[in-house]
Amino acid sequence: MDAIDRKILALLQHDGRLTLTELAERVQLSVSPCHRRLRALERDGIITGYRAVVDPAALGLGFEALVFVTMRQEDRETLLGFEKAVSEIPHVLLAQRLFGDPDYLLRIVTADLAAYQELEDDVLAALPGVQRLNSTIVMKRVVTDRPLPT
Numbered sequence: 001m002d003a004i005d006r007k008i009l010a011l012l013q014h015d016g017r018l019t020l021t022e023l024a025e026r027v028q029l030s031v032s033p034c035h036r037r038l039r040a041l042e043r044d045g046i047i048t049g050y051r052a053v054v055d056p057a058a059l060g061l062g063f064e065a066l067v068f069v070t071m072r073q074e075d076r077e078t079l080l081g082f083e084k085a086v087s088e089i090p091h092v093l094l095a096q097r098l099f100g101d102p103d104y105l106l107r108i109v110t111a112d113l114a115a116y117q118e119l120e121d122d123v124l125a126a127l128p129g130v131q132r133l134n135s136t137i138v139m140k141r142v143v144t145d146r147p148l149p150t
Helices: 003-014 020-027 031-043 078-088 113-122
Strands: 063-071 092-097 106-112 132-135
Touching: 003 020, 020 031, 031 092, 031 106, 063 078, 063 113, 078 092, 078 106, 106 113
Parallel strands: none
Antiparallel strands: 063 106, 063 132, 092 106
């Protein structure tokens, strides 16, 4: 990956709707070589997709919590069962397995505190292997969906 590829990645992270012509102009290439580079970045899995970034509040999802999950047991079957189950919960925007204690970090959005409480009581607490849930309410987002440094 060279400086031009990195510039393509930086530009697309800031505006994924750039046309190929606009992208080529900004990286100072003609359209064909820019297109070849873009396809190579996609083919090699460096660019993994394109999406719209939506304001959660516009969808009525104004409540956000970070949930630290401690597992009762950490055998392979339990962890895989937990990970599969958590990946199927639409309100979980991020799930990360951590070293040490706690075992997982979840980022969750819901409409409000009552909806979160229902999700925690009825869904999260019933996930395979869960021993303890520790929730922290997000007061304010300071940095959100920042592009990766290139």
